[in-house]
Amino acid sequence: IVSVMTLTVLAYERYIRVVHARVIDFSWSWRAITYIWLYSLAWTGAPLLGWNHYTLEIHGLGCSLDWRSKEPNDASFVLFFFLGCLVAPVVIMAYCYGHILYAIRMLRCVEDLQTVQVIKILRYEKKVAKMCFLMITTFFICWMPYAVVSLLMAYGYGHLITPTVAIVPSFFAKSSTAYNPVIYIFMIRKFRRCLLQLFCVRLLKFQRSLKDRPVEESEKPIRPIVMSQKAGDKPKKKVTFSSSSVIFIITNDDTQPIEDGTKHTGTKVNIIQVKPL
16 A cells, blocks of 8 residues: 555656656655555554454465455445555556656647757656656556456455465566666766665775775784893793794794894894694
8 A cells, every 4th residue: 555655746746847847846745755654554454443454365474355255334445445555546646647747748838939958857757757657557567467366355256365366466577666777877976876876876885895804813923922032141941832833942042023024134043843643
């Protein structure tokens, strides 16, 4: 219900924008979203309050309205539900897009009299209207088989519907939410640009986290941890540890530091490496 009412509001917004040239502000959008959810909660909450009720669908994998019930209370809810959540949105969207197509056709006739900026705006609005129309068409293609199956059960033809036949329209209807992002990617350049920017930022953050990650113990350079030096000319001894051996570096030079990869001229260095057992 939220999906179909959102598409209805989008069609009305395109109608106001293209036909009446009015700009929709931020507060109008938030009020529209609030009304959509309140309207949907009213219809989905009514069965919890006793006007129809929820039960398992024929395939047993999900809950829905009791389409088969012949009680006047349940049958009246099914009738008003289809009028309020299917027929009325379709009529509103058909009215809005009919006027949009008529307005675009009239504007095309006087396109030579418009400025370049106005022509660009009109083309953009036309493109957005096409995208919304494609979203609505995709939504109804996905949901119409489920609506037909539900109506057949509501009007006494449920014996024709098997669980295998009922489960395909149900899953096909739920897949409608996956198609809108694909439509956005193919029809909105700004959406594609923002999506690429988002992925690039995530990739850069991941690469930076790999670079800034501390080095593991096995990769740390060897450094002296024990040092002993005796007076006189006795050699100075440094002991270092690595993951695979113990290394003793013995030198007679008291002034030059011992570093890996550094050449010491005139200094005698004895290295003894002891492998662990």
